Amino acid sequence: MHFAFTDEQAMIAETAKAFFAENATSERTRAAMADAGVDRLLWQAFTGELGLAGVAIPEALGGVGLGMVELAILAEEAGRHTAALPLLASLALAAPAILAGGTDEQKARFLPRLASGELVASFAAMNSDGTPGVTLSDETLTGAALLLPHGASAGIFVVATDDGVAIVERGALGLGVTPLTSMDQTRPYARLDFGGVAVETLADPRASVRAALTTGWLAIAADALGGAQACLDRTVAYTQERIQFGRSIGSFQAVKHRLADMMVAIEQARSAVYWAACAIDEESDEAAFAVHAAKAFACDTYTHCAGEMIQLHGGIGFTWEHDAHLYFKRARSNASLLGTPDWHREQVAGLAGLDEAA
Structure with a gap:
């Protein structure tokens, strides 16, 4: 089966890519790190100008009324730039919890304000x-x-x-x-x-927790996918510029192999993330299996790529001035938040019946 974005999803992806590339700069992210980890101007632009903060909130409640694929697209682009936004906390955890388990009055009171960015x-x-x-x-x-x-x-x-x-x-x-x-x-x-x-x-409460964790796991996996892709892109660019022994280090076979391994793992993670997003949207019986697999594989991939980024950048990759440390720290955070990759693999094994076989 060949998966491809619809025209609307492709437009959202291009819009989000351009938006974060222009606004989620390293300088702004570093400034936000000293301000409770929120780039407030970026958050205002994301929720107001871009208007996609309520991507998975119904239109009747102030949202856009789309689904998990669109949310994953936004989380991936935010992760590509380690954007300092409360996207995970506010839109991928709290909002789905209220939407799935709240009363009509609670939904009407909180969700429009979350979608508009007025409330975090x-x-x-x-x-x-x-x-x-x-x-x-x-x-x-x-x-x-x-x-x-x-x-x-x-x-x-x-x-x-x-x-x-x-x-x-x-x-x-x-x-x-x-x-x-x-x-x-x-x-x-x-x-x-x-x-x-x-x-x-x-x-x-049961529906609330299930929705929050499912959407949260997907958002973290998509964030990890975007971060891993950024690690590869930046490392490829650096290895083409860095000259050693009269040639770019990217021309050495050992370096090519490491970059190729990163690329293969990222493409596998991409398939896992968007399989999970589609499965959740379609309310498939495979949704739980898919989202656990995506969270485990994407986070492991991000950790690997962030480590390779630091090593292949050499001494500069260890410095505070280089953004490699931002990606490495986000990768470690993603891996530990809401269950480690090992824990999620245990859930996959349980759902596949492997623990019973053992």
């Missing part, structure tokens, strides 16, 4: 050790939620617990928000502390 949201899932960290009882939260992407910039938080999913507004009495030092400063984390915070709950 973040999402708290289980802690890395598998414990919920937060207890929900009688519409009151206690405990602590860790590692909320762009949590310090969010105006509302969608918090998943064993007992339900809650929406918490930033000014709620008893809520503490603490910015955390993160490896990837373009996507910083925050910690939430709940001292008996009164909240409102979503009507369908």
Whole structure:
């Protein structure tokens, strides 16, 4: 089967590519790293001028009413430039959670504001050790939620617990928000502390968590795909310019082989990402399998390509002034957020029945 973008999807891809190439520059990203990891002018342009922030939100709720393929396109282009935007937290985690599990009133109150960029949201899932960290009882939260992407910039938080999913507004009495030092400063984390915070709950918590994680995994995989492609493109350009022993280092067979390995892995990751996006849009029985596979393979590919980028750039690749470290840190962040590649491979094995066979 041959997969190709529709004319509309191709137009979105070209528009997003030009937009991020012009606006998500290294200088602006580095400036945003000192400002809670958000390029605010870029966010305003992305949500306002580009008008695609609500790509997966229905038109009746202020969005564009498209699907996961279009969301993956945007996430891939943002990842290509390590854009300092709360795209993952607000649009790929919190918005799907509210859309899938919220009441009609909650959807109407929050989703148009998320689509317009007026409101930024973040999402708290289980802690890395598998414990919920937060207890929900009688519409009151206690405990602590860790590692909320762009949590310090969010105006509302969608918090998943064993007992339900809650929406918490930033000014709620008893809520503490603490910015955390993160490896990837373009996507910083925050910690939430709940001292008996009164909240409102979503009507369908199971659907809410499933939608948030599925869309979040896809967005991370697409971000990793874009970052890996940027690592390859920049490294190919550098190896054509760098002269050693009277010739460009890109002409050496050993270097060609490493670049070719990167390209093959990226094309495989691209197939995995857009297979997952199509499967989710079509509500295929393979969707869960596909999105776990995409998250694992794309993140591993990004980590490999970012490492190769640093090595093939030589000494300059290790410096703070070079963008290689931005890609390497984003690759590590993607690999650890919402499940490591090994964890996702375990889910694939379970869905394929391999654990039963063992």
